[in-house]
Amino acid sequence: MSSTETPATPVDHELSWPDPCEIAGTVRLVAPDGSRLSEDAVALSGHAVYAAAAARTTPDELRAMYRDMVLVRAFDREATSLQRQGELGLWPECRGQEAAQIGSAHALRPRDHVFPSYREHGVAHVRGLDLREILHLFRGTEHGGWDPTAHGFHIYTLVIGSHTLHATGYAMGIQRDGDVGTGTDRDRAVVAYFGDGATAQGDVNEALVFAATTNAPVVFFCQNNHWAISAPTTVQTTVPLVERGAGFGVPSIRVDGNDVVAVKAVTEAALERARSGGGPTFIEAVTYRMGAHTTSDDPTRYRERAEEDAWSQRDPIERLGALLRAEGLVDDAFFAGIDADATELTAGVRAYCRSLTPPPAESMFDHVYAAQHTLVDEERAWYGQYASSFEQAAAGS
Ligand SMILES: Cc1ncc(C[n+]2csc(CCOP(=O)(O)OP(=O)(O)O)c2C)c(N)n1
Numbered sequence: 148m149s150s151t152e153t154p155a156t157p158v159d160h161e162l163s164w165p166d167p168c169e170i171a172g173t174v175r176l177v178a179p180d181g182s183r184l185s186e187d188a189v190a191l192s193g194h195a196v197y198a199a200a201a202a203r204t205t206p207d208e209l210r211a212m213y214r215d216m217v218l219v220r221a222f223d224r225e226a227t228s229l230q231r232q233g234e235l236g237l238w239p240e241c242r243g244q245e246a247a248q249i250g251s252a253h254a255l256r257p258r259d260h261v262f263p264s265y266r267e268h269g270v271a272h273v274r275g276l277d278l279r280e281i282l283h284l285f286r287g288t289e290h291g292g293w294d295p296t297a298h299g300f301h302i303y304t305l306v307i308g309s310h311t312l313h314a315t316g317y318a319m320g321i322q323r324d325g326d327v328g329t330g331t332d333r334d335r336a337v338v339a340y341f342g343d344g345a346t347a348q349g350d351v352n353e354a355l356v357f358a359a360t361t362n363a364p365v366v367f368f369c370q371n372n373h374w375a376i377s378a379p380t381t382v383q384t385t386v387p388l389v390e391r392g393a394g395f396g397v398p399s400i401r402v403d404g405n406d407v408v409a410v411k412a413v414t415e416a417a418l419e420r421a422r423s424g425g426g427p428t429f430i431e432a433v434t435y436r437m438g439a440h441t442t443s444d445d446p447t448r449y450r451e452r453a454e455e456d457a458w459s460q461r462d463p464i465e466r467l468g469a470l471l472r473a474e475g476l477v478d479d480a481f482f483a484g485i486d487a488d489a490t491e492l493t494a495g496v497r498a499y500c501r502s503l504t505p506p507p508a509e510s511m512f513d514h515v516y517a518a519q520h521t522l523v524d525e526e527r528a529w530y531g532q533y534a535s536s537f538e539q540a541a542a543g544s
Contacts, residue, residue, distance in 0.1 A: 167433050168405075168406075168433050170401070171192065172389075172401055173401045173402065173403055174194045174197050174401065174403065174406075174409045174412070174413050175402075175403040175409055176189060176197060176198055176201050176406060176409040176412065177406045177409065177466060177467075178466075179405070179461045179466055181465070181466050181468070181469025181470040181473055182469075182470070183408075184198075186198060196416070197409060197412040197413055197416065198412075200412040200416065201408045201409065204408060204411065204412075206474075206476045208253065209467065209470070209471060209476060210471065210476065210477065210481065211253075212249050212253055212407050212467065213467045213468060213471060214485050214488070215249045215253075215269065215273055216245040216246065216269070216407070216463065216467065217464060217485050217486075217489055218485070218489055219241065219249065219269045219278070220242060220464060221489035221490075221492060222268065222272075222278045222492060223240055223242055223268055224242070224493075225492075225493040226238045226268075226282065226496070226500075227240055227438070227442060229282075229496075229497065230285070230442045231442065234286065234500050234501060235285045235286050235442075235500065236285055236287050237442055238285055239265050239266045239440070239441045240266070240436070240437075240438035240441075240442075241268045241269055242438040243372070243434060243435045243437030243438065243458065243462070244266065244269070244370055244372055244404070244435075244436065244463075245407075245463050245464060246404060246405045246407035246410055246434070246463030246464075246466070247269075247368075247370050247404035247410055247463075248267055248268070248269030248273075248340075248370075249269045249270075249272075249273055250406075250408070250409070250410030250411040250414065251270070251368055251414040251430075251432070252272075252273035252274060253273060253411050254411050254415040254417075255273070255299075255338065255418065256332075256335065257299065258299065258326075258332070258333075258335040259336050259338065259418065259422075260299045260300075260301065260314075260317055260321075260335070260336075260337045261274060261299060261300045261337070261340070262301045262304070262310040262311070262314035262317070262337065262338070262340070263300065263304070263340045264303065264304055264305075264307070264310065264340055264341050264342065264345070265304065265305050266342075266370075267303075267340050271298075274298040274299060275298045276293060276298050276300050278492075279496055279500070281303075282499065282503065283503060286500065287505065288503045288504065288505055290511065290514070291514070301313070307344065307345045307348050307350075308341055308345040308348035308349075308350040308351040308354075309350050310339060310341075311339040311341055311345070311350055311351045311354035311355075311367065312350050312353060312354045312357075314338070314339035314354065315337075315339070315357045315358045315361075315363055315365050316357075317337050317365075318337040318358065318363035318364045318365035319361055319363050321336070321337065321363075322361070322363060322364065327421075327422060327423070327424050328422075328424030334422035334423065335364070335422060336365065336366065336418050336421035337363075337364060337365045337366070337421075338366045338368050338414075338418070339354070339365060339367055339368065340370065341367070341369055341370075342369065342371075342375060343370070343371040343372065343373065343374075343383055343384075343388060344375020344376070344378060344383055345369070345375075346383060346388055347375075347384070351367075352395075354367070355367065355392065355395040355397055355427075355429070356395060358395075358426075358427040359395045359396045359397050359427060362424070362425075362426035362427070363427055364421035364422060364424070364426070364427070365421060365427045366414065366417045366418060366428050367392065367397070367427065367429040368414070368430050368432065369388055369429065369431050369432065370404060370432050370434055371388050371404070371431050371432065371433050371434065372434050372436035373434075373436065374436055374440065374446070374449075374450065376440045376444060377440075377444075377446075377449040387401065389401040389429065389431040392428075392429025393429075397426075397427045397428065397429045398420075398426075398427075398428050398429070399428065399429040400413055400417075400428065400429075400430055400431070401430075401431045402431070402432050403432075403433060404432030404433045404463075405434055405435070405461050405462070405463040405466060406463070406466065407463060407466075410432055413430060414430065435458040437455070437458060437462075468482075508530070509527060509530065509531065512526060
């Protein structure tokens with residue numbers, strides 16, 4: 148290019164109102180209207196192996212995934228309202244991403260470990276974390292959140308992409324512990340959840356290098372929800388994100404992230420490969436953030452209503468609900484029962500949230516190190532004197 152030429156601009160900001168999951172190579176097993184794709188159509192796209200896995204998904208599992216999605220959406224809505232009413236400092240909604248999260252989490256085994264970012268409420272729920280525990284962090288009554296070892300679900304990470312390195316390091320540890328490729332229940336793997344924006348972060352790229360070169364048992368689960376706050380995916384990449392993984396030598400696959408059946412099948416295969424010693428996989432789950440980035444964001448400032456409307460036609464919960472009805476796997480009582488459970492859940496969430504009080508300030512020194520440490524002891528003592536100086540001043544001494 149000569150110096151007088153206009154430099155090539157990144158790909159135009161093409162709003163993805165056409166369905167991006169209709170791109171060849173994207174695994175889709177259930178259409179947005181809830182009908183299963185024909186065997187021929189799936190075979191033609193080369194995804195018969197996933198259709199076969201999906202066929203093994205039992206009616207009980209399908210019903211369980213539907214229930215999880217509805218409960219998580221109800222929780223998410225309640226937490227959003229609580230923030231609006233001043234009970235939480237901030238809330239990152241996961242609305243629209245339930246299939247990506249719940250389908251992938253249903254593919255996990257108890258011994259696997261998850262490294263989430265900050266929006267994975269659906270994964271947390273499936274891992275068995277009491278959703279109410281997430282509120283502490285966003286009400287500011289705890290610094291971190293929960294015991295990562297209790298459910299194999301690590302704490303939320305707000306530093307974009309940094310946890311993909313933690314996940315890869317953990318996966319390398321699993322290898323060194325001999326928990327890969329034994330062909331027994333001992334085998335385990337790791338999933339790192341992150342967004343489309345995070346793929347432009349150095350940490351994610353470094354994690355992919357380490358995972359590829361060490362053959363680490365880690366699945367990179369990228370939820371492409373089309374927006375990194377106000378930045379569209381097109382400013383993060385000029386190629387489909389799935390090609391990022393391939394560039395690192397990591398087998399990569401693109402899945403319709405609003406098709407819970409396809410997401411589960413694809414993640415199961417990736418986890419199985421990782422546990423058996425086959426190494427990492429990069430999954431691009433194409434989905435949409437139906438809500439705001441967080442309660443501090445106003446998406447009407449940067450995206451079109453028509454785009455939101457187009458994606459509301461691809462709602463993951465409605466899709467699975469339609470499939471369950473079409474296949475005669477549920478009746479009205481099933482839906483009514485879940486609605487009742489959701490109402491009970493949200494009432495409990497509200498009461499619990501309001502009951503949370505700030506911890507004593509000195510508790511900030513409690514979990515700095517696993518063991519006692521002289522520096523922390525000094526800082527705690529200094530803080531104690533500083534805090535009591537106010538009481539002394541108030542008493543006029
Ligand atoms: C290292 C770092 N840089 C910038 C930010 C500010 N930030 C918070 S969320 C966000 C966008 C993340 O987008 P994406 O990875 O697509 O995830 P999403 O929020 O859409 O789930 C940014 C830039 C941050 N938290 N950490």
